[in-house]
Amino acid sequence: MLDPLGLFEYRVVLHVHSRYSDGSEPPEAIIAEAQRAGIDVLWLTDHDTRRAAQEPGAGYYDHLLFLVGAEITPPTNHYLALGPVPLVGADSPLQTVIDHVRASGGLGFIAHPDDPGNPAARLPSYRWSDRAVDGFTGLEIWNHVSDWGRQIQSVPQGIRAALRPFRGWPEAAPATLAAWDAMGQGRRVVGIGGADAHGHHVGMWPFRLTIFPYRASFRAIRTHVYTEEPLDRNWRTAEAMLLESLRLGRAAVVKPALGDEQGFRQWAEHSRHDPVAMGSEQPYEPGWRLRGLAPVPVDWEVVHDGAVVHREHGTLLNVPMGAPGVWRTVVRRGPGHEVWIYANPIYMR
Ligand SMILES: [Zn+2]
Ligand SMILES: [Zn+2]
Secondary structure, eight states: OTTOOEEEEEEEEEEEEEEEETOSHHHHHHHHHHHTTOOSEEEEEEEEEEOGGTTTEEOOOOOOTEEEEEEEEEOSEEEEEEOOOOOOTSSSSSHHHHHHHTTTTTTEEESTTTTOOOOTTTTTOOOOTTTOOOOOOOOOOOOOOOHHTOOOHHHHHHHHHHTTTTTSSOSOOHHHHHHHHTTTSOOEEEEEOOOOOOOOOSSSSHHHHSSOOHHHTTTOOEEEEEEEOOEEEEEHHHHHHHHHHHTTTTTEEEOGGOOOOOOOOOEEEETTEEEEEEEEEOOOOOOOOEEEEEEEEEEEEETTTEEEEEEEEEEEEEEOOOEEEEEEEEEEEEETTEEEEEEOEEEEE
C-alpha cells in the first residue's frame, strides 16, 4: 500500500523576523505575504520577543495559521523556541535557556549551528559554540541566510550573490549534517529548516536592494510537518498538534524553489509490525525496510549513520535496513540534482 500511515502534511515556514526585532516589515504585512505564498503555517520568531502573539495576535488568518515563537539570541548559540513559552533573558547560559523552554512545554532548536559568519561583510559567526548542552528538541539543519552566506568569500562575490540571491545556494552544512547523524546515535534529534526571513534592505534609494524579500524567503526553505489528524480549527489545539509532530520528528525540510508539491513520505515497514513514521525510534530486528514515496521521479539517497549506502531514481523507495542505526533519506531533483528534501531519520536501536 502506498503511504500506509495516511498522515496529513502541512507546509510550515518558520524562523521569520518582523519589525518587532530586525525584520523590515510589520507582522500584518508578513502574514499577507504568507497568504499570497499559499503556505499553511507561518511561525514568526522575532529576536527575544513574542510581542506579535498579542499584536496582531496568533491564530487563523483565513486559511493561514499564524503562530509566534521566538529566537533567543545571545552573541552565539541562537535558540529557536516554539510554543507559548515565557522567554528568559538572552544572557542566560544556553543550558538554562534550553531547560526553561522545555519546562514551559515548548520545543527548542539550535539555530544555524555552523553559521560561518562572513569576513567579507564583517559579519560575526553566530555558530553553536556551547556543544556540551543537551535537552534541546533538535537542530535547524538548513538555514537559508546562513547557508547562502557560506558561498561568499569576497566583496565582489557578495555583490554578485546579492543580485541573484536564489541562485545556487549551498546544501545544508556538512558539519551540521554530521553532527545531526552523530547525535542521533544517542537519541532522537529533530531536524528543521528555517527561512531566517528578514526582508533586509541594503543601500539607499535609488540603489536600494531587498536581498531576501519575504515573498522570496517563503519559497526558500520550508519545514513540512506531518500530523495524524487534520489541524484543528482552534488555533491553540492546532499549535499543540504541530508541536507534538515536531517533537516526534515527523517533519521534512524542503526547498520549494525546486518544486512545491506535497506528497513526499518516508516510513519503515516490516511484515510482522505496524509501519512507523519518520522520527520513530524502533527496536532493531532483521526485516525492516525503509520506504519512500515522492510526487515526481527524484534521486533518492539513503543515509545510514552518516554514509550514503544506496542511490536510486524514481517515485518509490524500498530498501532493506540491514543494521541498527540512524536511517534517513536525501531527495535530489531536477537537472542540477540539487537537494530538494532532507527527511528526518528513523532510528533503529
Ligand atoms: Zn540567529
Ligand atoms: Zn534569525
